Amino acid sequence: MSPTAAATTHLSASPRRIASLALPALVVLAAEPLYVLVDTAVVGHLGRVPLAALAVGGTVMTLTAWVGTVVAYGTTGRAARRFGAGDRAAAVAEGVQSSWLAFGVGLLIAIGMQFGGGALARTLAGGGGEVADAAAHWLRIAALGAPGLLLAAAGNGWLRGVQDTRRPLFFVLGPNLLSALLCPLLVYPGGLGLIGSAVANVVAQTLCGALFAAALVAERVSLRPRPRVIRQQLVLSRDLLIRGLAFQASFLSATAVAARFGAAAVGAHQIALQLWFFTALVLDALAIAAQSLVGAALGAGDDAGARALARRIGLLGGVCGVGFALLIAAGASVVPSWFSSDAGVREQAMAAWPWFVVMLPLAGVVFALDGVLIGAGDVRYLRNLTIVAALGGFLPAIWLAYALDLGLGGIWAGLTLFVVIRLVALLLRLRNGGWAVTGAVR
Known part of the structure; x- marks a missing residue:
């Protein structure tokens, strides 16, 4: 180039x-x-x-x-x-x-x-x-x-x-x-x-x-x-669907376990989870920019540019995550009351809140790097990583929280583990460069 x-x-x-x-x-x-x-x-x-x-x-x-x-x-x-x-x-x-x-x-x-x-x-x-x-x-x-x-x-x-x-x-x-x-x-x-x-x-x-x-x-x-191109797109969609199913199974299980700790716990879990989904929605916008820019860089044969983009977008994701973490931490005594007047629900929300705050900067990087790898067409790696993180981290952790009666804090510790496993694996993938395959088609 x-x-x-x-x-x-x-x-x-x-x-x-x-x-x-x-x-x-x-x-x-x-x-x-x-x-x-x-x-x-x-x-x-x-x-x-x-x-x-x-x-x-x-x-x-x-x-x-x-x-x-x-x-x-x-x-x-x-x-x-x-x-x-x-x-x-x-x-x-x-x-x-x-x-x-x-x-x-x-x-x-x-x-x-x-x-x-x-x-x-x-x-x-x-x-x-x-x-x-x-x-x-x-x-x-x-x-x-x-x-x-x-x-x-x-x-x-x-x-x-x-x-x-x-x-x-x-x-x-x-x-x-x-x-x-x-x-x-x-x-x-x-x-x-x-x-x-x-x-x-x-x-x-x-x-x-x-x-x-x-x-x-x-x-x-x-x-x-063009049936051949449609088949190729179906393979890519299949991997993304499987990845999505792993997410769905994990979050449904988390809600099921929270329900076993009582109405206040599952109500507090719903509040924290909807706030989590909202932050994910905002951070997904950054991931979409990553998909477009990284894909274009690799298509142009500029793997160095793609790597630079990945680092910058990952850093921006982390900064956005820190910003959300500060907002959520500052609102700990106020935000739950916007959603529920029940003192028990607000008390239970405080069990999840510290994990929520700690997780957000890490999640900011994870979501951004997800976008980088999707843009690079490295979807199979993302699919396998999500399945491993769900089956090997999130699901065992939340059911262990139920077995040991760790409450809502245990569930959100499991979600944090899920994010940490993905973060470590994504950083390793970013470092080894196996995702940066150049050319118009991967």
Whole structure:
């Protein structure tokens, strides 16, 4: 690589450049959870049954959104490599194939929910009854938005890969704002009740998917499906899905153990866990910037630039983690009371709080380096590491906490161990350089 090109890659690692990618990505990441809060608030005033039905149906759509995140992350790394190699058309072509994949999966979900939505709702609701019936009705309608939801995820992926995080900002915010306005109108004056919520969801997701699809068409590349590329993307998505399942199993087990320590403990665990998920959401924006920049550097053949990026992004992740830790530590006596007036819950929260504070700077580095390796296409290593850290650290630790009656502090010590194992392994991987494979395709 020429000295000028190398210098350009190193320049792209500046905090300003990273922020220009991370901040719009953060808004996009936050848009969906914020809309869900609005949706929940609107439906909540309809009564207990509609709210419970939304919780049941919403769980299924949350899993669909998680599949979309997997597609987006896999697409970003592959598109970024092509973009870094100077072939924007090939980077966009990755988006074409991931969009076909996303649309196909979304169509299967939409059709499947028409036939299996009732049985799934009854299973999640613990049997038949009003909640299951309402959830099934909501789910059958809301699932029609799945193709648009997953198309938008694929669109986010390839646009991040070509380092365009501005258009996704408008493509996601516009439909979500429209839906936030439609939801109360359809639910109340429109007289649709709970179904109004589902219709508003479908409108937002379909419009969002259409905007990303239009952006793809405007690139004037071939829209023909390429099965070989789709198979390659499926392998990458498979590894990310397995990794995600390891996370899900770990956090579900943690909640199950917390519940065994009583209502106050599981309530406090929920407060700390939701704050943890919020910080993870913010730090994920930095990981998305890492995916795009590292993938582009490796695609350009600049492994030295990619290593410099990895170090800088890891450092920024640590700094952000320290900032969150200071905020959480300062709010120890106040924050739990925002979520619960129960003295027992607040007391239990203090058992988790020190571990939460200590973990955040480490987690900041871990999330940032996760983004580096995803951008590098080193997903198999991440998959294996997550499984080892979960099965060898987190899960044994939290069940040991139950056996030894260590309470909520023991559970969060287990989560800290999970983060420490991943941090050590990621730093070792970063040092040995096995992840820094150059070229347009890994």
